[in-house]
Amino acid sequence: GAGxxxxxxxxxxxxxxDVELRCDPISGHTALYWYRQSxxxxxxxxxxxxxxxxxDKSGLPSDRFSAERTGGSVSTLTIQxxxxxxxxxxxCASTKGLAGGPNTDTQYFGPGTRLTVL
Amino acid sequence: AQKITQTQPGMFVQEKExxxxxxxxxxxxxxxxxxxxxxxxxxxxxxxIYQGSYDQQNATEGRYSLNFQKARKSANLVxxxxxxxxxxxxxxxxxxxxxxxNLFFGTGTRLTVIP
Numbered sequence: 676g677a678g679x680x681x682x683x684x685x686x687x688x689x690x691x692x693d694v695e696l697r698c699d700p701i702s703g704h705t706a707l708y709w710y711r712q713s714x715x716x717x718x719x720x721x722x723x724x725x726x727x728x729x730x731d732k733s734g735l736p737s738d739r740f741s742a743e744r745t746g747g748s749v750s751t752l753t754i755q756x757x758x759x760x761x762x763x764x765x766x767c768a769s770t771k772g773l774a775g776g777p778n779t780d781t782q783y784f785g786p787g788t789r790l791t792v793l
Numbered sequence: 794a795q796k797i798t799q800t801q802p803g804m805f806v807q808e809k810e811x812x813x814x815x816x817x818x819x820x821x822x823x824x825x826x827x828x829x830x831x832x833x834x835x836x837x838x839x840x841x842i843y844q845g846s847y848d849q850q851n852a853t854e855g856r857y858s859l860n861f862q863k864a865r866k867s868a869n870l871v872x873x874x875x876x877x878x879x880x881x882x883x884x885x886x887x888x889x890x891x892x893x894x895n896l897f898f899g900t901g902t903r904l905t906v907i908p
Contacts, residue, residue: 710896731893784837789836
């Protein structure tokens, strides 16, 4: 597609359930990022994939959060045993590759998934 | 540690006037990129403008320009000839050329354009 796509756009779940959020980056973009936007915390980096390298998980808030990227393209963010504080908008972004200039630095964002944990 | 500071939680501007949104940053890395994103009420994060740390000239993109003052570590966004559709949240962000290359975001400024 022309841009980053994410699904679902909205997800309501009960506390304790597992959820999966999907991101489809721009075709040809090798780097993929997950961010979380919540009222109290602003925009936080969660995890980063670059090509086939091991992901940088330094931003994941707990071991309930995990992500994978299959075939260097689509990524799935999984939250296990959801808690109410996980309620946020989860944003995915992609770039052409390693940072090094305007073409590779710029991250393009998807529309986000709004997660509500009841 | 990397930090982006936006000191204006909210700004108002008259339609057709210019407005400056402030952003200061802190990093010890010599190589980085600076960005401004717009987030309308619909929620998508729209890329507006980019400035590289080694760029000699200030970036411009249509009605957007970035007033880059490297010594002061500031990267203010100037929007000229404001339009009603400019009403949105605006985020300043920085991306280092090392590590995860993730974006560090400021807390944002909500701009309201008054007709």
